[in-house]
Amino acid sequence: MNLLAAVNWHSVLFMLFALLACVFALAVVFSQNVVRMAFYLVLSLASTAGLFMLAGAEFVGAMQIMIYVGGTLVLLVFGVMLTAQSTFVSMKTSAPEWLLAALVGGSLLYVLFLAAFGTSDWTTARKDQQTVSVAESKAAAPIGLGLLGIRVDSLSQPNETLKAGQSGYLLAFEIVSVHLLVVLIGAAYLARTKRRRQEWET
């Protein structure tokens, strides 16, 4: 019972979600069926959303589920169904390609692993670690205000040089909005059927 009392549930949940995210990410790589890949990707991204929430970013986590999992991936599956020639599409990869990819991937993973555990400030948790709780995490309103150009979260920034740079994200927000509108129109234009013009000509 003492053993159970000492368990750090945050870490346990982290491991659970981390394991799910990694395993399903690898399943995406090794699966040959496109719809299966999309399904594994959904699970991997949803677990990542869980990791976001564990890190105290509950708004980003919900956003991840809403936009990535509920929007982008539904779109992807839709695309898979529209472009499937046979019932279950699969395209084989040759062995040399796998070898090269494994080599590149392995070395990349090694470098990233060294980088991740190379800094002592990153490996150790902060001394006065706060309790991590979804119920107490309240990032949504400061994020909303920050997107409007008011950084209520960093008013206590003592460093004047840093403070000048933290003036909110209004411009970026506007640019992204216009970008989305352009993408909406552009995607509709690109994907439109061209039959009508031929009908008109004939």
Next chain:
Amino acid sequence: MVEGINNFLGWEPDAWVGFVLTALIQVMILNVVLAGGALVFIWMERKISGRIQDRLGPTRVGGKFGWLQTLADGLKLLTKEDITPGEADPSLFKLAPYISLTASFATLLALPFANGWVGQEVNVALFFILAVLGLEVFGVILAGYASGSKWSLFGGMREAAQVVSYEVPVGLCAVIPVMICGTMNLVTIGNMQAGFFTNWLIFHDPFTFVVFWVYFTCAIASVNRAPFDLAEAESELVAGFHTEYSGLRWSLFFMAEYGSMFVVSGLASILFFGGWNGPIPVTHILSSVDANTLGWGDGSWAPFWTYLANAIGCINFILKAVLGVTVMIWVRWTLPRLRIDQVITTCWKYCVPLAAICFVGVMAWQAFQIPSGNDLPLPYQPIRAEVRETWAESTSSIGNAEQPTAEPADQVASVIIGEGV
């Protein structure tokens, strides 16, 4: 609750047993809501459709009103053979109903049933519920794909197009109460509509009144009910995405459907109809009654009153949600099914523009501070003014070299972060 259970069992106040038991109890209660809800709703559907079509509906199983009919149906479905077609992708085919059901069930975790009676109070509860509800479509799409049948595939494709389209107006409509209340926490939104029914957000201004109907229409479409049930249009697609399903897996889809009907109706009742607050603030008075005013002594009755108020509020909330489900059933058996192009047209040409106009209208209502039906002092009204001032100051000081003064902004920050928006 955690401490209570631990005290009862004789553990330390923050022992793990309490947490596990609390989680289990809450999950069990929510399970009962989902499963019991489905039982009641299917019976209601049969009875109401019977009445609408001038017949009696089930009358035999379980007495005069046939209220055990669903249980009999369930037993029949359990005993049916679980068939997987030879053309199907077996693992995805078997998994698909569970995905739908899981998504539908997971939304209940963040849905408050009364003030503080919620599985997990999340700061972004509304956003979370809408997001997870959107995952239900995944089960349907996978079912359509994995069945290896053309009817199923068409059903799944239609569902994908429909749900992705209808997420836009549903989101736009749900943002409007958020804009008025200044928070996505459903408990806070519900509490801001306490008092008489004029405080309900649907009576806030004409735009919110319109937007509720848009929300309800789009909610019906997003949970894939008639007249928007194109994914399972019997007249065209046999049974759509569940053509190849039988037995328990088939019924799981319907449990998910009735579960999400309950959730979107409950969401509508919290966002627009005051949630657990009745039309007359009985619960509010009860919860604010001090035992001393009744002359009953030491005030030890106060928790009881709060509990009673919450219990009545919970009944209130469930009644409102069931009313929403009833209207959905009524609509289903009254209106003919739309064509798929009409469904998409309804979304993009009518619902989205209407919701957008209402959005701008409510924004203007707030910006010009036109008096509204809600006489509660919304706690974020003064903050809004300050935010506006701070914003004006910070934008005017961009040309100058000096930094915006931090004093009003500091107050804003302390209020927003401290009060926990």
Next chain:
Amino acid sequence: MNLFVEPVGVSHFLLVGAVLFVAGVVCMATKRNALGVLMGIELVLNGANLNFIAFGSPYFRETSLGLDGQFIALFVIVLAAAEAAVALAIALNFYNNHATIDVDRADELKG
């Protein structure tokens, strides 16, 4: 270290991010289906996002990025959605012209 007892740090999040990133890169390199490549991109972006969130979290380091990490992650998610929409439109267009979405077949400029 025993992760069942001790709290996690930024490094653990970075490790998960690295695995996602590498899985995405390998996925992009090995898949010949255009949509498979797209899924690889999504994985890469998620790996990066996880790093931003970890560095922005106040729970792990005393000098965290603060909300900036979450802002960047938000923008990445939104732009990834936009990118997926455009990529899907291109894939559909390609499929209309070539009746395949094999990226190895996209080697001619004439449509």
